[in-house]
Amino acid sequence: xxxxxxxxxxxxxxxxxxxxxxxxxxxxxxxxxxxxxxxxxxxxxxxxxxxxxxxxxxxxxxxxxxxxxxxxxxxxxxxxxxxxxxxxxxxxxxxxxxxxxxxxxxxxxxxxxxxxxxxxxxxxxxxxxxxxxxxxxxxxxxxxxxxxxxxxxxxxxxxxxxxxxxxxxxxxxxxxxxxxxxxxxxxxxxxxxxxxxxxxxxxxxxxxxxxxxxxxxxxxxxxxxxxxxxxxxxxxxxxxxxxxxxxxxxxxxxxxxxxxxxxxxxxxxxxxxxxxxxxxxxxxxxxxxxxxxxxxxxxxxxxxxxxxxxxxxxxxxxxxxxxxxxxxxxxxxxxxxxxxxxxxxxxxxxxxxxxxxxxxxxxxxxxxxxxxxxxxxxxxxxxxxxxxxxxxxxxxxxxxxxxxxxxxxxxxxxxxxxxxxxxxxxxxxxxxxxxxxxxxxxxxxxxxxxxxxxxxxxxxxxxxxxxxxxxxxxxxxxxxxxxxxxxxxxxxxxxxxxxxxxxxxxxxxxxxxxxxxxxxxxxxxxxxxxxxxxxxxxxxxxxxxxxxxxxxxxxxxxxxxxxxxxxxxxxxxxxxxxxxxxxxxxxxxxxxxxxxxxxxxxxxxxxxxxxxxxxxxxxxxxxxxxxxxxxxxxxxxxxxxxxxxxxxxxxxxxxxxxxxxxxxxxxxxxxxxxxxxxxxxxxxxxxxxxxxxxxxxxxxxxx
Amino acid sequence: xxxxxxxxxxxxxxxxxxxxxxxxxxxxxxxxxxxxxxxxxxxxxxxxxxxxxxxxxxxxxxxxxxxxxxxxxxxxxxxxxxxxxxxxxxxxxxxxxxx
Numbered sequence: 001x002x003x004x005x006x007x008x009x010x011x012x013x014x015x016x017x018x019x020x021x022x023x024x025x026x027x028x029x030x031x032x033x034x035x036x037x038x039x040x041x042x043x044x045x046x047x048x049x050x051x052x053x054x055x056x057x058x059x060x061x062x063x064x065x066x067x068x069x070x071x072x073x074x075x076x077x078x079x080x081x082x083x084x085x086x087x088x089x090x091x092x093x094x095x096x097x098x099x100x101x102x103x104x105x106x107x108x109x110x111x112x113x114x115x116x117x118x119x120x121x122x123x124x125x126x127x128x129x130x131x132x133x134x135x136x137x138x139x140x141x142x143x144x145x146x147x148x149x150x151x152x153x154x155x156x157x158x159x160x161x162x163x164x165x166x167x168x169x170x171x172x173x174x175x176x177x178x179x180x181x182x183x184x185x186x187x188x189x190x191x192x193x194x195x196x197x198x199x200x201x202x203x204x205x206x207x208x209x210x211x212x213x214x215x216x217x218x219x220x221x222x223x224x225x226x227x228x229x230x231x232x233x234x235x236x237x238x239x240x241x242x243x244x245x246x247x248x249x250x251x252x253x254x255x256x257x258x259x260x261x262x263x264x265x266x267x268x269x270x271x272x273x274x275x276x277x278x279x280x281x282x283x284x285x286x287x288x289x290x291x292x293x294x295x296x297x298x299x300x301x302x303x304x305x306x307x308x309x310x311x312x313x314x315x316x317x318x319x320x321x322x323x324x325x326x327x328x329x330x331x332x333x334x335x336x337x338x339x340x341x342x343x344x345x346x347x348x349x350x351x352x353x354x355x356x357x358x359x360x361x362x363x364x365x366x367x368x369x370x371x372x373x374x375x376x377x378x379x380x381x382x383x384x385x386x387x388x389x390x391x392x393x394x395x396x397x398x399x400x401x402x403x404x405x406x407x408x409x410x411x412x413x414x415x416x417x418x419x420x421x422x423x424x425x426x427x428x429x430x431x432x433x434x435x436x437x438x439x440x441x442x443x444x445x446x447x448x449x450x451x452x453x454x455x456x457x458x459x460x461x462x463x464x465x466x467x468x469x470x471x472x473x474x475x476x477x478x479x480x481x482x483x484x485x486x487x488x489x490x491x492x493x494x495x496x497x498x499x500x501x502x503x504x505x506x507x508x509x510x511x512x513x514x515x516x517x518x519x520x521x522x523x524x525x526x527x528x529x530x531x532x533x534x535x536x537x538x539x540x541x542x543x544x545x546x547x548x549x550x551x552x553x554x555x556x557x558x559x560x561x562x563x564x565x566x567x568x569x570x571x572x573x574x575x576x577x578x579x580x581x582x583x584x585x586x587x588x589x590x591x592x593x594x595x596x597x598x599x600x601x602x603x604x605x606x607x608x609x610x611x612x613x614x615x616x617x618x619x620x621x622x623x624x625x626x627x628x629x630x631x632x633x634x635x636x637x638x639x640x641x642x643x644x645x646x647x648x649x650x651x652x653x654x655x656x657x658x659x660x661x662x663x664x665x666x667x668x669x670x671x672x673x674x675x676x677x678x679x680x681x682x683x684x685x686x687x688x689x690x691x692x693x694x695x696x697x698x699x700x701x702x703x
Numbered sequence: 704x705x706x707x708x709x710x711x712x713x714x715x716x717x718x719x720x721x722x723x724x725x726x727x728x729x730x731x732x733x734x735x736x737x738x739x740x741x742x743x744x745x746x747x748x749x750x751x752x753x754x755x756x757x758x759x760x761x762x763x764x765x766x767x768x769x770x771x772x773x774x775x776x777x778x779x780x781x782x783x784x785x786x787x788x789x790x791x792x793x794x795x796x797x798x799x800x801x802x
Contacts (some may be wrong), residue, residue, distance in 0.1 A: 057721065135738040163778075217709065280800055282750060287709025290743055294710065301736070313727065388792040417725060 008378065025153070037096050043084070043091035044203055045120070049113060049144060050128035050292050051137065052099030055156040057081075057185035059128055060096040062192050073098075087196045095122065101136065103143040105254035117147050119238045124203040126195060128184070131161040131168055138293045141177070142214050146243060150202045150209045153350075154195045156184040165302060173300035178212045184638040214292035216246070217284045223274060224249065232265040249281045292558050312530045316414065325418035330495055332411070336402040337479065337621050338491035345483045345697040346396040349632050352391035359383055376574075377566055381622055384564025388621030388633055389554045389614050392480045397547050399472075399479060404542035408534035422506070443662040447669055455653075461512040463666055464679055467658035468505040468686075470498055472546075473613035474654055478616055484634025485646040493647065504686060550614075558618050561611050565604075565622045574622065595652065595691035596645030596699070602637065606652060611660050616653055644698025655687035710735070711743050712800060715752060718793055719801035744791055752797035 050056040060068070064083030074079045081096040097116055105111045117125060127144055129137030132226040144151055155170060174181035180198040184191040202209055227245035237260075246270065247255035260268050279518045318324050360379055367375035394500035406412050446466035450459045478497060482490040494596045497617065568581040576582060583598025592603045601623035617633075638646060657680045658666070667676040708716070708731060717732055719726060726744075730737040747753045793801065 133738065135736060135742050139742065283711045283752075283800065284709045286743075286746060287711050288709040290735075290739060294739055297736050297739065298734075316725075316727070551713075 017308045033697045045122040047125045049121040050097045054127045054130045058186040101568045124199045131155050131158040142289045145213045150206050152180040152198045154184045157242035178298040214289045300653050319414045322421045329415050337494045340398045344394040347394040381566025384620035385622040386559040389618045395479050400543045400546045404539040405534045408538050410531045444665050447665045468508050470501045485638050504505040508650045563619045565619050595648040596695040599640040648695040652687045657683045715801040753791045754794050
């Protein structure tokens, strides 16, 4: 054991032979006026390694205090910190290496850290690692062990890990690794001294340092030997041929470049040939490390305590179950609709009665002297149309609020997961899932999302499926009409229609799968978020953005459409029944009759949904007029149809041809008018077919 | 005990069976922690065996621009980073490796 008295002597020694100083090679290239810390030449050198933000700098500062020098690594812009301190009478040079996640030379920091450890050979390295990300930390440890530098581990942030329910048994980890592990709370200076003591012990007897290293799979051993033989004497000194061969096989860019530059071309072509044959060797080499990490974690980590993680697991055992999960999904959506109807429908009725009625009376007073044409347009066109749509704002707000809560709680991701399971059972291609999932919000991103499919054929067929996903606009229309159409059974009918929609989607999907993908599967990993209490602000924002964009749409596109519908229903004579719109609607009657819909106004409303799905409501508002007291628009519409026809109407509204924005996007994405027409034709056939079937079935059953 | 095939290859094989797999399910099937699965997935992505489908992909960029016409695009699942599902898919190379 050295005594403090040795230090002045060492300094003297250093002055006489400064160039042999071990640290000289990495001395800061510039001096910035800080305290000039001269490394003690024969003192021990300890390198601090670790991920960024893991507390490495805290350990460095605790140990060196003011005795540190901050500069740059020679020729680099990366900060270099060195310092001198004494521990148990030993002088120690401490080098703080740049924070790195691995030693793969992917970044300047990683290259510096790796090169320092290989070329400067510190007496011992201290790895400060994050207990809360043990797997990642152990990956770095595995790479450090491959460098043959004696190592001790400082396990920091155990408190964070404990909060996450991860308890690590330090002594078990140390035994499994055969590397000293010291528990640290760097911020409170706990364990730092013990860590240095452990490092000094390892440095005192490097021969006894025999860590448990990740093994290389047997089948790669001959390849490695072949490479080592080829490398021969070409590998320059601090780099060992074994390590270089391993890095070549891993595809390490830096090492590959160095070797290529230093071996004769004919040797390189031999090496290159071997590397090409073993292109996927990386998976096995990394696999060896991962298996090693898995073993260490299994040994040293006590399973998470009962808390957030296991609660999520327990809920998920039902929520992500192939059958129960699907039932739960339908149940939750049914409940969401039921809640929407109970809470928002009366509010919506009140809005359309009192506010819309009030607005109409107000407009009548204001426009008393105005030409009949103008007052008609404003009152019977704009207010009755766009105003009616605005009246179902409460329904939308409540619906979005419920959706927002489901999303924020973490359930929607499960819903998507379960849906995919269901699709998968039916043989639908996994890669179509993402675009289809997007379609739930709006079909436009669903069509765009099909870009992820490389094959044109697969992409086109996924685009064909996208409009079959029930978008929120269509759900809103459904939510507006269903309560008036079916009273207490509204929620049941709604969820039935959504289920029908999904079944049709799945059936068409199977056909698409058979035609386009020939059963070939691609898979996804989906990180299911932990369940958590919804955040009022997040949900509020969700409701606000969605509702506001709806208001914007009502104030522009729907307002315009309402005006157009009113004008068309008033030319030529001002009598709606004799208008050109009525004539057009009546022309559709033979087709409508098969689904029990004979009122031209309802048929026109369906057609107008092409411009935007909400137009169905606006058009009904214009054509049926502002309802009398005690009635609502929805009840007025319900009165012109028998129950079978009402259900048929809702089904058609759900499945009808995509809205204009979607059609434009389909045209743009497919670049083909034929496909766009095919998409419209398919949806038209499906929706009409469903409408006719439903009505005829009801008729036969005598309902 | 040494498995016949390495962990990353076993992960690729599980994925090639198709369908959505959650990290926790994969972790259970491989007998490792979720953190390790996530780490392997990232590694496999860097090495070109897996590809990320969300998070700044073409579909996101195109999506936002083209969503402008849709009043409900804000409700779309990928319109905010928070809602974006971390989805990875096998690449051609990944499929070959799993075969």
